[in-house]
Amino acid sequence: MRDLGFRARGRNPKGCTGPQFLGEWTLFVFGHVGLSFLGYHLWGSSRGGESFPKGPGAYVLLAFFSLLPDIVDKPLALWVVPELDTTRWMGHTLAFSALVCAIVWRFLPDLLIFSLACPGHLLLDSMWRSPHTLLFPLLGFKWDPGTDPNISLWELLGGNLRRILSEPHLALPEIIGLAVILVIGARLSWLALARGRETYIGPRG
Numbered sequence: 491m492r493d494l495g496f497r498a499r500g501r502n503p504k505g506c507t508g509p510q511f512l513g514e515w516t517l518f519v520f521g522h523v524g525l526s527f528l529g530y531h532l533w534g535s536s537r538g539g540e541s542f543p544k545g546p547g548a549y550v551l552l553a554f555f556s557l558l559p560d561i562v563d564k565p566l567a568l569w570v571v572p573e574l575d576t577t578r579w580m581g582h583t584l585a586f587s588a589l590v591c592a593i594v595w596r597f598l599p600d601l602l603i604f605s606l607a608c609p610g611h612l613l614l615d616s617m618w619r620s621p622h623t624l625l626f627p628l629l630g631f632k633w634d635p636g637t638d639p640n641i642s643l644w645e646l647l648g649g650n651l652r653r654i655l656s657e658p659h660l661a662l663p664e665i666i667g668l669a670v671i672l673v674i675g676a677r678l679s680w681l682a683l684a685r686g687r688e689t690y691i692g693p694r695g
């Protein structure tokens with residue numbers, strides 16, 4: 491099957507001491523977004539009944555910041571700098587997350603809580619297992635190896651599907667994340683419908 495130019499890579503870069511690719515779980519969109527929503531609600535409910543933003547804008551911001559490291563890294567690593575051999579680099583460093591939070595804190599302080607989903611992404615990616623990348627450039631100018639195999643996107647999706655079937659626990663964060671997204675989506679839709687009914691004044695005449 492034609493791979494449409496989507497390639498994922500996972501060879502160890504020269505001088506890199508990290509582990510070789512072991513066929514790890516690589517797609518994590520629902521997990522990142524849904525678990526960020528969950529963390530946000532836990533933070534909100536820990537504030538002793540104080541209200542916190544729960545409109546669509548809050549969730550769009552959370553989704554954006556929770557995926558920002560991948561939004562930055564994946565396209566660049568796959569198509570712009572393919573010699574990197576990893577799809578986790580600049581966007582997956584602590585320095586990038588700190589910079590994002592600092593910029594938001596300085597210019598849009600009300601949005602700081604949403605920007606914390608960016609370092610949260612590093613936590614969910616278990617970036618402590620890739621210290622060269624996480625702490626770049628403190629441990630030298632090198633990146634840890636990617637966790638994506640050197641195969642096409644379709645092979646990657648097929649491989650992940652096979653892994654879900656053989657090791658269902660790997661998909662648990664994705665399932666929990668998807669469930670949270672569906673619950674919040676249903677709540678927002680219900681609120682929008684209720685608001686629509688309130689403003690509906692009925693047929694004339």
Ligand SMILES: [Zn+2]
Nearest residue numbers: 559560611615
């Ligand atoms: Zn990532």
